[in-house]
Amino acid sequence: MSQVPSTSPKVGFISLGCPKALVDSERILTQLRTEGYQVVPTYEDADVVVVNTCGFIDSAKAESLDAIGEAIAANGRVIVTGCMGVEESAIRDVHPSVMAVTGPQQYEQVVNAVHEVIPPRTDHNPLLDLVPPQGVKLTPRHYAYLKISEGCNHSCSFCIIPGMRGKLVSRPVGDVLNEAQGLAKAGVRELLVISQDTSAYGVDIKYRTGFWNGRPVKSRMTEMCEALSELGIWVRLHYVYPYPHVDELIPLMAEGKILPYLDIPFQHASPKILKAMKRPAFEDKTLVRIKKWREICPELTIRSTFIVGFPGETEEDFQYLLDWLTEAQLDRVGCFKYSDVEGAQANALPDAVPEEVKEDRWERFMAHQQVISAERLQQKIGKTIQVLIDEVDEEGPIGRSMADAPEIDGNVYINTEQTLQPGDIVSVTVFDADEYDLWAELA
Numbered sequence: 001m002s003q004v005p006s007t008s009p010k011v012g013f014i015s016l017g018c019p020k021a022l023v024d025s026e027r028i029l030t031q032l033r034t035e036g037y038q039v040v041p042t043y044e045d046a047d048v049v050v051v052n053t054c055g056f057i058d059s060a061k062a063e064s065l066d067a068i069g070e071a072i073a074a075n076g077r078v079i080v081t082g083c084m085g086v087e088e089s090a091i092r093d094v095h096p097s098v099m100a101v102t103g104p105q106q107y108e109q110v111v112n113a114v115h116e117v118i119p120p121r122t123d124h125n126p127l128l129d130l131v132p133p134q135g136v137k138l139t140p141r142h143y144a145y146l147k148i149s150e151g152c153n154h155s156c157s158f159c160i161i162p163g164m165r166g167k168l169v170s171r172p173v174g175d176v177l178n179e180a181q182g183l184a185k186a187g188v189r190e191l192l193v194i195s196q197d198t199s200a201y202g203v204d205i206k207y208r209t210g211f212w213n214g215r216p217v218k219s220r221m222t223e224m225c226e227a228l229s230e231l232g233i234w235v236r237l238h239y240v241y242p243y244p245h246v247d248e249l250i251p252l253m254a255e256g257k258i259l260p261y262l263d264i265p266f267q268h269a270s271p272k273i274l275k276a277m278k279r280p281a282f283e284d285k286t287l288v289r290i291k292k293w294r295e296i297c298p299e300l301t302i303r304s305t306f307i308v309g310f311p312g313e314t315e316e317d318f319q320y321l322l323d324w325l326t327e328a329q330l331d332r333v334g335c336f337k338y339s340d341v342e343g344a345q346a347n348a349l350p351d352a353v354p355e356e357v358k359e360d361r362w363e364r365f366m367a368h369q370q371v372i373s374a375e376r377l378q379q380k381i382g383k384t385i386q387v388l389i390d391e392v393d394e395e396g397p398i399g400r401s402m403a404d405a406p407e408i409d410g411n412v413y414i415n416t417e418q419t420l421q422p423g424d425i426v427s428v429t430v431f432d433a434d435e436y437d438l439w440a441e442l443a
Contacts, residue, residue: 008038009118012046012075014067017054019194019238021082021104023147025052028081028110035111035120043074047118048099050110053091055084055164057341068095077117081110083164087342104165105150140390142423143190143234143406144183148176148224152196153203154241156267157278157346158307158338161196170202173210173219177227181213189423190234190388192405193225199241222248229257234388236405238263242286247293254297259402262293263303269324270317273310276349287327301403303332308365309358310338311349318361322368331376332409333369337362370435377410377433384443387412389424399426401438410436418442 011032015025028050029039040046049071053064064084068091071078078098080091085103092098100113151166152159180191195201202208202219209216217227222245228235235258240246242264253260266286268274293300308318325333337358340347353361387399390406397420399412414420414428428440 008036008121010038010040010045010047011114011118012040012043012049012071013052014049014071015052016064016067017052017056017060017083019145019192020147020196021052021054023145023194024082024105024107027107028052031107031111032114037114037120043071046075046077048077048079048114049075050079050081050114053080053082053084055082055087056161057336057339059339060084061090065091065094068098072097079110079113079117081106086164140422141187142388142390143192144188146176146180146183146191146193147171147195148193148198148201149195149204153200154197155278155345157276157349158310158341158344160341160343163343165196168197168200168204170200170205170219172205172208173202173217173224173227174212175210176224177212177217180228180231184231184233187423188233189425190236191228191231192236192238193228194238196239197241198237198239199243199246221245222252225249225252225258234259234402236261236263238405240264242266242289247289250293250296250300253300260297260299261301261303261402261405263405266304267307268310268313268317268321270313270320273313273317276312277307277310277346287324290328299402301331302328303334303405303409304330305334305336306365307336307338308361309353311346311353312351313338313353313361318364322365325365325369325372329372329376330369331373331403333373334408335362335365335369374433374435377435377438380430380438381433382430384427384429385412385440387414387426387428387440389414389420389422389426391422392420397424410438412438412440415439415441 013025013029015022033039043049051068051071054060061084068078068080072095079100080098081102083104084091085101088101091101099117102109102113149168149170151168152162153168155162183191199221201221201224205219207218207220209218212227217223240262252258267277267279385401387401389397389399391398396416397414399414400406401412404410420426427443429443430438430440432439
């Protein structure tokens with residue numbers, strides 16, 4: 001790859017928030033690199049700094065404002081984009097000197113704002129200053145996020161995502177599959193399929209038929225997963241709402257076409273709380289479905305997130321949730337204490353739960369689930385599993401099994417004298433486990 005000349009304009013970049021924001025960052029960076037900008041790792045070397053913010057909850061907004069302040073203090077020339085960008089006044093009240101503010105998915109506006117602060121070189125030759133074929137990735141080269149849609153049609157009372165990112169807009173299935181194929185050719189071994197609501201993919205375009213490699217494919221989650229399975233790499237699904245058609249995916253997992261892993265944000269189990277959250281409330285049927293899924297695909301890993309301390313949550317509702325967890329035996333679980341989000345409908349609900357009660361329930365929830373997670377991992381001791389190597393440190397290779405998504409789930413620590421590289425997929429036999437991680441040796 002040719003060296004970018006040192007006279008190239010230089011951009012610093014900070015990406016906060018979820019994997020969906022990370023994909024936005026990658027898109028902006030790819031465009032800037034195509035135009036001859038150099039991406040630099042320090043404030044001091046940058047001609048301008050772009051901060052991609054998160055605005056989902058108050059703590060994320062505070063982190064975003066801190067990051068903007070830090071960039072202004074160190075550099076002075078700062079452009080703000082991302083989810084918090086929809087609240088320009090809230091940003092400018094704290095940091096009046098920011099040079100431009102744009103919202104999420106507004107790639108062109110961000111790039112234009114960079115142009116205004118520091119124009120691209122007129123003699124830039126895009127044929128010489130090569131951008132890798134998969135674009136600029138902020139993940140290690142062996143895995144990548146594949147965003148299939150923007151926005152969401154749900155109106156959950158605790159969430160402001162539809163207000164920030166709009167209603168569901170699905171990408172054409174041909175574009176999704178071409179991007180996936182390009183990533184696979186560039187050496188990506190695992191695709192993490194993301195969106196606000198992965199199960200709803202194609203609803204807005206009435207599951208229109210698109211074309212990939214000259215053949216028709218429906219813009220629908222099942223058909224998309226069938227096509228992705230042909231790439232011969234790991235395919236992991238995130239943010240899957242438990243609509244009825246999710247049942248169609250389980251046989252694909254059992255056949256080894258996509259990873260036996262479902263990330264389903266259940267949020268609660270009490271019918272009363274689910275109703276107040278404006279969530280699809282079929283928790284009784286969900287237990288029956290989970291049991292059926294595991295009969296079809298015994299290897300299935302289910303990850304979920306929950307909220308405790310939601311307005312109106314009684315001790316009885318909370319106990320119902322703990323009992324449900326015992327019954328459901330989920331593998332991986334995250335939990336948040338409810339907090340008001342500016343603009344969310346839930347703020348107006350009566351019977352707010354006191355902070356100390358939220359804290360107590362959060363601790364009890366985590367302790368309860370930890371026992372379940374530990375027991376489920378103990379069952380893996382003695383089994384041989386596949387592991388994707390993420391890094392190699394002085395202790396040895398560290399990887400993830402099919403049951404582990406990067407950043408959020410556990411790791412597998414491998415005992416071996418053999419030289420392994422990030423991106424290798426190896427078979428290992430598990431000999432130890434704790435609440436989150438596994439220890440194994442090469443099979």
